[in-house]
Amino acid sequence: MEALIHHIVANYNYWLYIILMMIGLYAMIAKNNLIKKLVGMNIFQTAIILFYVSIGCKKGATIPILPEHGEGTAEHLIKVADYINPLPHVLMLTAIVVSVSTFGVALAIALKIYQRYQTLEEDEILMRLRER
Amino acid sequence: MNLHYPVLLVTVPLLSAFIISGLSWVKKSLCFPAALLALGGSVFWSIGLLFRVLGRGTVEYHMGGWMPPWGIAYRVDLLNSLVLVAVSSVAFVNLITTYKTVARDFAEKKGLFYTLYVLFVTGLLGISVTGDVFNLYVLLEIASLTAYALIALGNRERAPLASLNYVFIGTIGACFYLLGIGYLYIMTGSLNMADIASLLPAIYHSKAVIVAFIFCMVGVFIKMAFFPLHAWLPNAYHYAPDPASSVIAPLMTKVMVYVMIRLIFSVFLPDFAFHVLHISRAVVWLACLAIVMGSLLALAQRNLKKMLTYIIVSEIGYMVGGVWLGNRLGMSGAILHILNDAIMTLCLFMAASSISYKLQHLDLHNLQGLFRKMPVTMAAFVTAGLSVIGVPPTCGFFSKWYLISGAIQAGHYGFMIALLFSSLINVILFFRVIEIAYYEPMHPHHDTPAKRIAMEEAPLSMLIPLLVVAVSLLVVGMYSGTIVNHMILPVLPKGIG
Numbered sequence: 001m002e003a004l005i006h007h008i009v010a011n012y013n014y015w016l017y018i019i020l021m022m023i024g025l026y027a028m029i030a031k032n033n034l035i036k037k038l039v040g041m042n043i044f045q046t047a048i049i050l051f052y053v054s055i056g057c058k059k060g061a062t063i064p065i066l067p068e069h070g071e072g073t074a075e076h077l078i079k080v081a082d083y084i085n086p087l088p089h090v091l092m093l094t095a096i097v098v099s100v101s102t103f104g105v106a107l108a109i110a111l112k113i114y115q116r117y118q119t120l121e122e123d124e125i126l127m128r129l130r131e132r
Numbered sequence: 133m134n135l136h137y138p139v140l141l142v143t144v145p146l147l148s149a150f151i152i153s154g155l156s157w158v159k160k161s162l163c164f165p166a167a168l169l170a171l172g173g174s175v176f177w178s179i180g181l182l183f184r185v186l187g188r189g190t191v192e193y194h195m196g197g198w199m200p201p202w203g204i205a206y207r208v209d210l211l212n213s214l215v216l217v218a219v220s221s222v223a224f225v226n227l228i229t230t231y232k233t234v235a236r237d238f239a240e241k242k243g244l245f246y247t248l249y250v251l252f253v254t255g256l257l258g259i260s261v262t263g264d265v266f267n268l269y270v271l272l273e274i275a276s277l278t279a280y281a282l283i284a285l286g287n288r289e290r291a292p293l294a295s296l297n298y299v300f301i302g303t304i305g306a307c308f309y310l311l312g313i314g315y316l317y318i319m320t321g322s323l324n325m326a327d328i329a330s331l332l333p334a335i336y337h338s339k340a341v342i343v344a345f346i347f348c349m350v351g352v353f354i355k356m357a358f359f360p361l362h363a364w365l366p367n368a369y370h371y372a373p374d375p376a377s378s379v380i381a382p383l384m385t386k387v388m389v390y391v392m393i394r395l396i397f398s399v400f401l402p403d404f405a406f407h408v409l410h411i412s413r414a415v416v417w418l419a420c421l422a423i424v425m426g427s428l429l430a431l432a433q434r435n436l437k438k439m440l441t442y443i444i445v446s447e448i449g450y451m452v453g454g455v456w457l458g459n460r461l462g463m464s465g466a467i468l469h470i471l472n473d474a475i476m477t478l479c480l481f482m483a484a485s486s487i488s489y490k491l492q493h494l495d496l497h498n499l500q501g502l503f504r505k506m507p508v509t510m511a512a513f514v515t516a517g518l519s520v521i522g523v524p525p526t527c528g529f530f531s532k533w534y535l536i537s538g539a540i541q542a543g544h545y546g547f548m549i550a551l552l553f554s555s556l557i558n559v560i561l562f563f564r565v566i567e568i569a570y571y572e573p574m575h576p577h578h579d580t581p582a583k584r585i586a587m588e589e590a591p592l593s594m595l596i597p598l599l600v601v602a603v604s605l606l607v608v609g610m611y612s613g614t615i616v617n618h619m620i621l622p623v624l625p626k627g628i629g
């Protein structure tokens with residue numbers, strides 16, 4: 001039991017992202033309202049962004065901006081352990097753009113559905129489809 | 133100049149997508165020529181690349197001159213260049229074919245349609261050309277997002293709902309792939325395919341690498357609609373507008389199969405997929421299930437286009453199974469089938485869309501007398517049907533032959549039986565269509581009953597590309613020995629039995 005708690009506390013970022021991801025997945029599967037499903041999808045994507053941001057982190061490190069730049073930097077020895085890894089963060093800028101545009105496209109489609117059926121509840125839409 | 137082919141291939145369509153959307157404000161009639169020019173360019177560059185790779189071996193392109201582990205590298209070998217040629221030429225031919233349909237169905241939104249179309253092709257070309265796993269994710273999302281929009285564009289009853297469903301499932305697939313890359317990045321600190329491949333063998337037995345592989349594979353399986361994860365495909369492709377479905381259906385799933393092969397061949401390496409993990413037999417059994425269920429579900433459909441979508445599901449089973457057999461014959465069959473299936477599906481969907489151009493809806497009972505009405509279209513349809521069944525001179529026969537030989541060599545008789553079973557079902561599927569269209573008398577309410585049925589073909593701009601594609605089915609079939617010996621066998625990694 002103690003080992004398990006220790007394991008969870010040591011890797012809390014992974015546990016958090018998995019919990020968030022499952023919340024998103026649950027909303028996508030179980031919710032009836034299309035907008036709620038979309039929000040679930042967004043939570044799902046955000047969980048992965050959180051995962052990436054957390055893996056760039058190092059204990060006791062600072063932001064990766066060199067105090068002196070230009071000439072002379074080559075002579076100073078840069079210790080990698082002093083700076084957090086910026087690459088996952090940069091990757092996530094792209095992933096945020098992707099998730100925003102996915103959300104945009106999905107909202108546009110949801111709008112189209114609303115215009116056609118006057119509702120966003122999935123069961124009502126399916127009922128209307130069956131009537132026709 | 134030809135040093136820059138790999139990057140021109142992607143950037144020119146990307147930029148012209150923006151130009152087209154601008155043109156749609158200024159002069160709508162210019163949108164089509166601009167799209168034609170952009171995709172024509174990518175056909176030219178991809179064929180140029182193919183010959184360059186055939187002559188001088190793998191082409192590497194470093195974006196902005198940054199060397200590989202840091203910068204993004206485009207890497208084109210024989211496998212890529214074959215997929216690139218298939219993608220660009222299918223998109224180009226389909227663009228010409230659908231000119232009339234687009235003009236009729238999207239009169240006001242023509243510019244937007246072509247913007248999305250060219251962006252979609254950009255995404256697919258980028259996926260095929262890139263040598264960077266994260267870059268692949270971004271381009272995959274470009275292709276998927278435009279596919280969602282293209283599917284929702286139609287006026288068909290359920291199109292937006294089917295598209296939204298695809299958004300949900302497709303996003304989960306892409307996110308799984310992204311997670312897999314995340315684990316790979318934790319373990320290797322690299323995103324370049326060749327670099328990861330050189331770092332991985334030392335840590336093959338780490339749990340994180342196994343998790344990464346499984347996340348990537350499940351993500352790709354979702355995107356390619358591999359059987360238990362196929363539920364989004366039939367509705368999305370069926371309700372999509374015809375000009376969009378005839379480019380999405382042949383290309384999207386095939387490119388995802390290519391991604392799977394690329395991940396196995398040059399990221400995780402076949403040694404990991406087939407020897408460290410013991411899942412290959414299970415995946416092949418799943419592929420058998422995909423083939424059988426796809427065929428059976430196709431048999432249950434009463435609509436021509438929906439029947440075709442289920443055939444895609446079973447064809448995906450062919451390719452995934454062929455790769456996971458793990459021997460040279462099966463893999464060359466699977467790679468050859470990427471090319472063949474792209475052409476076959478294109479031909480079927482083009483024929484279906486030119487039938488629906490005339491008939492409006494494609495329910496099977498609505499097709500009576502079609503052979504007399506549209507003889508040329510139906511001839512092309514039958515050729516593609518024979519190819520799906522696997523009748524010798526057509527290309528479908530040869531890839532099936534390699535797949536079956538691979539199954540026998542691997543001793544996996546279940547896969548062989550599934551392939552033969554699906555061929556038999558395909559015979560029923562296509563002969564049912566032929567029977568209705570050729571033998572059944574016209575419905576009394578369908579047309580004016582007394583008159584002889586007049587020939588009423590689709591316009592020439594649809595017929596000529598359709599015939600070209602149908603003939604290319606035969607040509608690719610005749611040259612498939614050359615293709616396999618010179619383009620596919622050299623790609624297969626060493627150490628595969």
